Amino acid sequence: MIDLWRARWQEGRVGFHLSQPHPALERYWPSLAVPDRAKVLVPLCGKTLDMRWLAQAGHPVLGIEVAPEAIEQFLAEATTPVSRYQQAGFNISRQGSIELWCGDFFHLHIQQAAEVGAFYDRAALIALPEATRQRYAFHLAQLVPPGAKGLLVSLTHEGGESGPPYSVANQEVETLLSPNFRLTLLEESEPDDRGLCEKIWRLVRRGPLN
Numbered sequence: 001m002i003d004l005w006r007a008r009w010q011e012g013r014v015g016f017h018l019s020q021p022h023p024a025l026e027r028y029w030p031s032l033a034v035p036d037r038a039k040v041l042v043p044l045c046g047k048t049l050d051m052r053w054l055a056q057a058g059h060p061v062l063g064i065e066v067a068p069e070a071i072e073q074f075l076a077e078a079t080t081p082v083s084r085y086q087q088a089g090f091n092i093s094r095q096g097s098i099e100l101w102c103g104d105f106f107h108l109h110i111q112q113a114a115e116v117g118a119f120y121d122r123a124a125l126i127a128l129p130e131a132t133r134q135r136y137a138f139h140l141a142q143l144v145p146p147g148a149k150g151l152l153v154s155l156t157h158e159g160g161e162s163g164p165p166y167s168v169a170n171q172e173v174e175t176l177l178s179p180n181f182r183l184t185l186l187e188e189s190e191p192d193d194r195g196l197c198e199k200i201w202r203l204v205r206r207g208p209l210n
């Protein structure tokens with residue numbers, strides 16, 4: 001699967017990339033009341049401008065992305081100097097308060113995410129085939145502390161099992177995530193002309209008592 005993503009980036013087949021921050025981020029992030037300086041984990045981040053939006057909102061950002069092409073394109077869009085280093089198999093680039101870790105999200109260890117206080121998933125869960133989504137939900141839960149809040153943007157479409165993006169029914173989102181997160185469905189868009197319907201979820205990592 002990782003080879004497929006590398007090929008997509010190399011060939012420029014990145015229709016999922018938005019030329020501006022996702023409207024749901026601007027609309028709902030403030031209502032989460034995430035503490036001002038909390039570091040935000042952005043799994044499967046691509047080169048999303050959502051990371052710049054989060055940084056401008058005062059959050060250090062930790063983006064995880066397997067395709068170096070995505071990371072280089074993201075970094076090239078700003079003039080801020082970049083520092084680079086390596087850690088545990090990840091090539092890390094830091095630009096201002098944004099840290100991009102190039103490697104497999106599933107190889108990120110809890111110690112490496114120690115400072116994370118919030119998270120943002122747009123098109124990460126739905127980028128993964130069914131067999132991997134359970135693993136993703138579990139790994140995300142391992143990486144964020146009890147009480148951490150986040151937004152998740154999922155979608156459904158009428159293309160059956162085809163993907164990515166995969167059509168992930170609301171029931172599946174709840175089944176995957178509710179063991180470790182409290183979920184609230186904030187918004188569901190009307191289906192577009194391809195039957196594609198986006199859902200915005202608020203998540204709070206459960207603690208031992210809730």
Ligand SMILES: C[S@@+](CC[C@H](N)C(=O)[O-])C[C@H]1O[C@@H](n2cnc3c(N)ncnc32)[C@H](O)[C@@H]1O
Nearest residue numbers: 005044045046048065066067104105122123127
């Ligand atoms: C659908 S795109 C979404 C990107 C971004 N979140 C956005 O909103 O534009 C999914 C991204 O996940 C990356 N990816 C896929 N599997 C990955 C993995 N196991 N670890 C890290 N990144 C991965 C792909 O290269 C791709 O950039």
